[in-house]
Amino acid sequence: MKILGIIFCNIQMVHMFHLGQTEGKPSRPFYSLSLETDLRTELFETNQYSPLQRPVLRVTTNVSLTILTVNELNIKDQYLSISGYLTIAWEDNRLSWNNPSKTSQDYTNVVYLFSAAKYLWTPTIIIENSVDDVSTMADTNIPLRITSDGAVYWSLSGIFKVACESDIRYYPLDSQTCIIRITTWGYTQGEILLQLDEDKPINFDYYNQNGEWELHSSSAYYASNRYERGLSFSTLYFQMTFKRKPLFHIINTIFPVVLMAFLIPMVYKLPSESGEKMGYCLTVLLAYAVYMSIISDNIPSTSKSVCFLSIYLGLTLAFSTISVNLVILTLYAYFQGETAAPTWILTIIRRKRRCDAEENKIVPCLNEENGNIIDGKVMEITQTPEAKTLTYHDLSLMLDKFFFMVYMIAITLSTLTLLIVLLTNYHA
Incomplete structure (x- = not known):
């Protein structure tokens, strides 16, 4: 019994010691709705938080762009439409509560706060090369996440439609490079400094492939080259290069164009007595004229660069037009019959x-x-x-053979040149 009494007394003494050690120290409160309400009251009302004032003299703002999908890349109207969101992060030390000595009570169990944009100071950012709207980016329906150390995160989602200058030289096996320019509005570089996110300035983790365009490469860089009245403004550039997927246009554009080109020399293999030469020649000419107008509707009316396919079509159209006149000449000679041709032709x-x-x-x-x-x-x-002697009938047959060889060589060389140029650029 004595031993049990001694053990019980020791346990009581240890318990009293621990009570003495913790006496006077308030326990950390668990998260509750009332605790968060008290924190909001202290941050925004007691401390008289003003959304019109910047947190510091120069706010460093980190920006990253997440691309979800490419809605449209229109080379005729020269714009890029994408779905995605901008993640903007900055520090506002007026909204920190991780140091209990600077607050009325311990709020460390409140991990995050969420607030609307109208209650906080936010950087004014615009997409400088936007096509539809150049107003500042803001959405009152998107909450801002605030951490206990005062970091603020804002994700602005939307459909971004920006100007994209088209390079049509290698259409339809072309690649296009588009840039999204993001800059501050109102605040100079000395007041808001835009920086790229160090981990992923452009994020494609959730990217959905486009049926026509394949993402080839991307990059992001910073520049302060926008000046107004001697003041510089931070600007971020998000650059993306897209390659057109070739299968559709090879089947529906290049293949028919090349096949029609080789129809032109075959007119000289038609017998003149068949009466189909002129009709065949005009049909090929009209087919090329229609196809050239269709392709012209799909490329921009710009003089900065010329489409090699348009040059090929124009050259082939010229071949076909000249062929009409040459066919008229051969038919004229054929129907002169056995009449002797002029002696100067025989001399040549x-x-x-x-x-x-x-x-x-x-x-x-x-x-x-x-x-x-x-x-x-x-x-x-x-x-x-x-x-x-040389008859006109013989001259007609000789001209048909000669023009067939000339046209076959010219069409083959021009077609090979076009294909080599397009394929070399596509696989570069």
Whole structure:
């Protein structure tokens, strides 16, 4: 019994010691609605918080851009439409409560506060190259998150439509580089300093692929090159490069254009007596004119760069137009029949010919070993008198062969040049 009494007394003494150690120290209150209400009252009313005053002389604001999807990249109207949100973060030491010695009670169990933008000071930021609206970015429906150390986080979501200058040289296997410029409004660089988020200035973690455009690369950088009345303003540049997915336009644009181009020389293979030469030639010409107008509707009317495909179409259209006149010429010659052509035409043809007309001459064939004559003859080709007359009918056939070769070579070379230029740039 004595031992049990001694143990009980020791336990009582230890308990009394701990009570003495904690006596006079208030316990940390658990989170409750009333605790958060008291914190809001102290921060905004007791401390007389004003949303019109900046937290410090120069507020450093971190900005990051999260891209969700590309809605449209229109090269004709030259704009980019994306869905995403800007995450803006800054520090406001007037809203910190992590140091209990500076507050009326211990609020450290309140991890976050949420507030509307109208009750807080917020940086005025605009998208400088916006197409639809250049007003300051703000949304009263989006709450701001405030941490206990005074850090404020604001995520502004929306559909951002910005100007994007198109480079149409390699259309339809083109790539476009677009920039979103974000700058301060009203506050100079000495009052608000915009900085890029160190971890991910451009975030594509939640990006949904676009059916027409593939994201190729992205970058972000800072510049202070906007000046007004001698004052500089912070500007952030978010740059994205998109490549057009080629399959659709290869099937629906390049493939038909190339096929139609090789229809042009085939007109010279049609017999003149068929009566279809002129109709065929005009049909190809009109088809190219229609296709050129369709492609022109899809590219901007700009003189800064010229589309190589438009050059190819224009060149092929010129070939087709000239072909109409040449077909008229060959048909005229054909229907002159056996009438003799002018002598100057015959003279030109003779000068351009590589080989003269030749006749056959039969001579004995000798055995090289013994010199005996072999029973058999060989043909020795010698020159013969040139043809004295050339009919229009013969001239028509000669022109058809000549123009077919010229057009086939010209169309092949121009087509190969176009494809090499487009594919080289696309895979660069």
